[in-house]
Amino acid sequence: MPTIRLPVEAGHMLTFARAIGDDDPAYRAALADPDVAAVAPPTFVMASAHFDDDYPLRPKPGEEWFGSGAGPGTAREGGGGLHAEQHFEYHRPVRAGDVLTAETRPGRSWEKRGRAGLLRFTETITEYRDARGDLVVTARSVGVVPEAPVSAASGKEGN
Amino acid sequence: MAVPLDEIKVGETRERVVVEDLKRTQIVQYAGASGDFNPLHSDHEFAVTAAGYPGVFAHGMLTMGMTGRVLTEWFGRENLLRFGVRFKAQVWPGDTLTVTATVEDVASGEQGPVAELSLRTVNQDGVEVVTGTAAARLEVRA
Numbered sequence: 001m002p003t004i005r006l007p008v009e010a011g012h013m014l015t016f017a018r019a020i021g022d023d024d025p026a027y028r029a030a031l032a033d034p035d036v037a038a039v040a041p042p043t044f045v046m047a048s049a050h051f052d053d054d055y056p057l058r059p060k061p062g063e064e065w066f067g068s069g070a071g072p073g074t075a076r077e078g079g080g081g082l083h084a085e086q087h088f089e090y091h092r093p094v095r096a097g098d099v100l101t102a103e104t105r106p107g108r109s110w111e112k113r114g115r116a117g118l119l120r121f122t123e124t125i126t127e128y129r130d131a132r133g134d135l136v137v138t139a140r141s142v143g144v145v146p147e148a149p150v151s152a153a154s155g156k157e158g159n
Numbered sequence: 160m161a162v163p164l165d166e167i168k169v170g171e172t173r174e175r176v177v178v179e180d181l182k183r184t185q186i187v188q189y190a191g192a193s194g195d196f197n198p199l200h201s202d203h204e205f206a207v208t209a210a211g212y213p214g215v216f217a218h219g220m221l222t223m224g225m226t227g228r229v230l231t232e233w234f235g236r237e238n239l240l241r242f243g244v245r246f247k248a249q250v251w252p253g254d255t256l257t258v259t260a261t262v263e264d265v266a267s268g269e270q271g272p273v274a275e276l277s278l279r280t281v282n283q284d285g286v287e288v289v290t291g292t293a294a295a296r297l298e299v300r301a
Contacts, residue, residue: 012192019185019192020224021178022231039236043224049194057197067198072208083219087243093236140243 003101006048006128008040010096017041030096040094043086045128045137048102084121085142091135100128100136107140120145161238161298164265164272172261173233177225177280179255181217186252189221217250222289226280229258234295240273244291248282255283265297272297 010030017027022041030038049055059065067073094100107123121144128137178185187201195218198205206212223244230239250256257280264275273294280289 016192019189020221020228021185022224022228024231041224042227042231042236042239042242043220046195046220047193051194055194057195059196066205066209067202068204068209073198073202073205075205075210083246085243085245086220086223087241089241090239093239 003103004048004052006045006051006100006102008044008094008096008098008100010034010036010038012047012050013038013040013044013096016044016047034097037095037097040096042088042090044094045088045100045102045126045139048100048126048128081143081145083141084144085140087140089138089140091137094128094136098136099131102126102128117146160235161296162234162274163300164297165300167262167265167274167297169262169265172259173229174257174259175229175232176255176257177228181250181252181254181256183215183252186215186217186221189218189224193218193220195220213251215252217252217254219244219246219289222246222250222256222280223291225256226258226278226289226291229260229278230276230293230295233260234274234297238296239293240268240296241294242291243293244278244289247287247290250282250288254288256280256288260293263292268294268296270296271299 014027014031017024020041026036026038030036066076104124104126107125109122112119112121121142124141126139127135130136190196190201199210199212200215200218203215206215226244227242230242259279261277262274263277266273266275274297276293278291278293279287281287
């Protein structure tokens with residue numbers, strides 16, 4: 001997968017903090033004074049989606065978007081999957097002014113038979129490094145996609 | 160500033176309501192800030208008619224972000240070492256979420272003492288929406 005470049009900007013951090021209800025005045029202070037170098041909210045690196053040119057969950061000019069318009073839109077196969085787990089390991093705090101690069105690689109994958117049928121779990125690992133190449137955050141994401149339709153698998157197993 | 164080691168006790172908890180009556184607009188606000196524009200979270204017509212859900216629901220990462228406020232308000236953002244969650248149930252508009260963080264252990268890390276925490280976020284019906292763990296650096300007072 002291509003490397004994504006994430007500039008950690010004070011204004012972006014402020015809008016992200018507001019969205020999760022974090023009203024720490026340090027975010028505003030960092031807007032006025034770049035030397036404040038406010039520490040990012042712990043989940044902020046997820047906003048690297050903005051800087052991923054190929055990110056599928058953002059409408060792009062000239063490309064068909066799967067959400068509603070005149071019609072209701074089209075759900076993706078398997079519902080597009082859901083987020084099952086998310087883990088972050090912080091090697092040092094992320095601060096305004098950092099320019100991080102993110103490299104993602106596939107992790108483990110496994111299956112589990114649940115009430116809703118066969119579930120396929122896939123792990124992806126993303127390493128965020130600073131301009132010197134030092135590791136800043138390691139993120140591990142687990143997604144789950146139902147492998148078989150609920151109706152086809154539900155009669156087979158109890159849990 | 161980190162929390163001093165002698166001010167933390169195993170078994171100590173913090174509980175906090177992180178959102179009351181979650182509004183659809185906050186979910187849209189999170190979509191804009193995070194860049195995750197999955198229409199399941201903001202497009203009622205898509206969520207109901209195309210995807211078969213009762214309506215739009217919050218990004219798991221919005222719930223994780225709100226859950227994290229209990230950690231960062233307690234220990235400081237710069238002192239977090241680990242933060243991980245499992246998404247157990249969906250969060251819907253109108254939900255009120257309460258986070259409980261519990262000190263499970265105080266361990267000695269490579270660079271000093273570390274508080275090991277468990278996390279639990281429930282909705283207004285007491286249903287777990289997120290469970291998780293975290294670790295935060297503590298300060299040794301001179």
